[in-house]
Amino acid sequence: MRREFETACEIVQAADDVGGLQRATESLRDGLGISHVVYHWVNSRGERFGAGTYSQSWVDHYLERDYLRMDPVIIGCLQRFDPVDWKELDWSSRAARTMLQEAVEFGVGPQGYSIPIRGPAGQFALFTTADGCDDTAWSRFIAENQRDLILTAHEFNRKALAFERDFDMPTPTLSPRELAAMTHIAKGLNRAQAAAEMDISEHTLRVYIEAARHKLGALNTTHAVARALSRGLIVV
Amino acid sequence: MRREFETACEIVQAADDVGGLQRATESLRDGLGISHVVYHWVNSRGERFGAGTYSQSWVDHYLERDYLRMDPVIIGCLQRFDPVDWKELDWSSRAARTMLQEAVEFGVGPQGYSIPIRGPAGQFALFTTADGCDDTAWSRFIAENQRDLILTAHEFNRKALAFERDFDMPTPTLSPRELAAMTHIAKGLNRAQAAAEMDISEHTLRVYIEAARHKLGALNTTHAVARALSRGLIVV
């Protein structure tokens, strides 16, 4: 691992708040001589936060335009799990192209490389490096640093999860029947069908669903399914 | 990266079926001189498969006893996203201890290190190394190889996802309002609340939900939410 990555990882490991992650991104940016290093994180409650070198004005602009909802980097990374060069993403919509152009005006991109990672409870993180260099220089940069970037992303994730664990509610345990019931419901069966599938009465199935709902602290069945999926309790 | 890892990664990259992954695990096991290397994978349809060096008799025994449902390695890794040494897991239940004892009799463990990774559509993968050595030797082994193991796990995942992409159906595109509506529903709001949140009539909200349902090929709203979550279209 190159020295600048080692340094950044050490800062991450020593961090005891988001500010520590922030310093790590700055250290890595300076060490690598690129324009941006950003770690963006959605915790299990859907709260977003970020640590990185983007200017406040770009972040404000980005949020103001609600780019979170259409940013091809976000959209694309939510649908894959291997690192992606921004050039591979779908920039076909006009809104996306507009956004990229504005980003460049704010000193972000056009080159970028983002590493997505998902956590067990719906957490989602993106570790991004970006620069304004040309394609060949960027390709070389990625080829040389890809592995170190992945490992550094892991260090960020480890720390971010540690922060969260501190004030996280434990994931409840669902019984096998509750899991089976939730799985059937998540697959789109209604209560009667799910009950038939499990060969139990519809009422019994309801008991499972309600038990799961209460354990998950969910407001209704759909919410319970969403939570169970997000926490990796069931798989559709 | 140590040579044995490089070799394994090259085999993975060249693989065009599960057999290729299988050969990579064997190569890595032999190169590292440990007893087992296993890659276990649950795709987006919930189908499981594995490539690795466990004996068929252990796999049969494991499945026969339905250990998938209580294996602390599986349970634990489903709830974290950083690599874990088996010793850190919860072996307190009697069933878990029995399973570990049997595993050792079948030549698996007691030392183990598993790296979980989640994909965007509910995929879940575990890359595991295991051996019968003592604690200090194992700690040294992990300390020395942790990073290479993570990178190798990434190569396995990349290839496994590529296999799956081949016969995957394309993810539909939801409009911004549809995504917003689905997100609110997934958070447990009822239609009236979600409509109020979006400042539109309840009927309009229904139109979005139904459009999303049709695009996602879902049988009902809950199913649609499950699919949207599984495909990474929305985050709760």
Next chain:
DNA sequence: GCCCGCCTCCCCCGAAATGGCGAGTGCAGA
């Protein structure tokens, strides 16, 4: 041995969601 959690079944009723019928505006890409 007792308690707790899991599994199973029954009834009732109000509230919510679903499905199908409409209609009109406006923006953006072919």
Next chain:
DNA sequence: TCTGCACTCGCCATTTCGGGGGAGGCGGGC
């Protein structure tokens, strides 16, 4: 320019869900 898609609104009948009761058996952990 024109077609399509996104966005917005209304009504009605039917199905499904949600919450409230109550009850019994069975197994594992303290």
